[in-house]
Amino acid sequence: MSTRTSHLPEVTDDTFEEEVLRCDVPVLVDFTADWCPPCRMVAPVLAHIAAEREGTLKVVSLDVDRNPATQAAYSVLSMPTLVLFRNGEPTRSVVGAHPERRLVEALGLEETR
Template identity: 45%
Template sequence: MAKKSFAELINSPGMPVLVDFFADWCGPCKTMAPILEQVAAQHQGKLKIIKVDVDRNPAAAQQFRVQSIPTLILFHKGQPVWRQAGAVPAAQLTQAVQPFLS
């Protein structure tokens, strides 16, 4: 299977895409990992979550002006519709994505 570009990943038809901009060395990013897994499990088949390592993908981080990590950006039909810098509780994250779930 060919590797998809970032633009292709966030343009998922009919399904919002939550992008987690993170780094392996970032403590709050590690805190977010189980929260993202929980939200992914709750919304399986309705929400796509992708992780972008800012050290390995600086262009994607620059494109969306990610200045601190973790930064979460929710894309709906390829457009950013919600953004949060810093760790987010599962309940707040669920509340943010809910309006965009089909």
């Protein structure tokens, strides 16, 4: 039984290319796991970022336990890892749970408002 850490739309190994790499707007991917307490801490922050930037930024989650191919492809070793994709390429990443202001600055999301 899944105890999803996030209410963000979920992508999988099968949908990652279409939902993330081919998306017309920047995509912030939350590499997460059900067993990860910091992932649960950052989930409401990511939901707020997604709501504030709806239409200019897509925010999704990917469960690393259920989607090992994508996790391995991007060498994600710690959760949560947040990776910003622009035009199908990873451009910035942050590891760990941080306050919203720190995430926005570190990921360069100021222009996605």
